[in-house]
Amino acid sequence: LHMGKTMKEDLTVVVKCIKQLYPPEFNVFSIYAEFYHNYFASQARKSAESPLEDKDIYLVLSWVHNIYPKDMRKDHALAKELDKVKLGSLLPSSLSKELEKKYLDSEEVTVKNSLSKCLDKEIQRWKEDKEPEKLNGHFQSELLGIFVIQSIYSGQKRAQDISSALGEELSQRLLKELPAFLRSYRDAFEDFKEKSKKHRHYKPILIANINNCWNFR
Numbered sequence: 001l002h003m004g005k006t007m008k009e010d011l012t013v014v015v016k017c018i019k020q021l022y023p024p025e026f027n028v029f030s031i032y033a034e035f036y037h038n039y040f041a042s043q044a045r046k047s048a049e050s051p052l053e054d055k056d057i058y059l060v061l062s063w064v065h066n067i068y069p070k071d072m073r074k075d076h077a078l079a080k081e082l083d084k085v086k087l088g089s090l091l092p093s094s095l096s097k098e099l100e101k102k103y104l105d106s107e108e109v110t111v112k113n114s115l116s117k118c119l120d121k122e123i124q125r126w127k128e129d130k131e132p133e134k135l136n137g138h139f140q141s142e143l144l145g146i147f148v149i150q151s152i153y154s155g156q157k158r159a160q161d162i163s164s165a166l167g168e169e170l171s172q173r174l175l176k177e178l179p180a181f182l183r184s185y186r187d188a189f190e191d192f193k194e195k196s197k198k199h200r201h202y203k204p205i206l207i208a209n210i211n212n213c214w215n216f217r
């Protein structure tokens with residue numbers, strides 16, 4: 001963040017104050033921009049090649065695909081000049097693809113585990129001597145009907161915020177996880193229906209789960 005802010009502020013000074021002091025053939029802005037970019041890219045590469053936690057991978061990819069090309073280089077004071085320089089990406093394509101794969105794999109596992117834990121909690125709720133919650137006057141499971149959908153949507157949104165391509169790729173992956181989750185949910189619910197007919201809140205639990213179907217559709 002400090003490096004990005006420094007580069008942006010300094011190049012703005014070059015455009016507004018320094019460029020005019022040199023003959024056009026000196027290409028002063030291009031020289032400054034290339035030196036800053038090369039240093040920034042070398043630091044980004046160093047970060048990308050070091051051991052990174054998931055949140056760090058997300059941050060590096062955000063800089064490569066989003067913050068650097070859109071926030072910094074499209075700044076109204078710099079965009080016109082930077083378009084002439086053609087600086088390229090902060091990371092080589094191969095390294096960027098490697099980080100993207102790690103990010104997608106990690107995000108997929110995170111959402112998958114989140115769905116699994118959610119179902120385990122829901123199954124535990126069925127075993128409790130407790131009536132399901134009501135939403136708008138109807139029995140419903142807020143945990144399943146809302147949490148599962150939000151988990152998938154949040155994963156898609158995070159990836160989309162990096163780039164539309166990553167958002168699309170993760171969406172395809174997560175849409176394969178959803179049917180697997182729904183099969184597990186169905187099997188657990190069928191098991192409950194068969195074995196828990198004497199449960200004090202058997203009927204409200206059935207209604208709550210039937211009402212969940214609309215949300216999942």
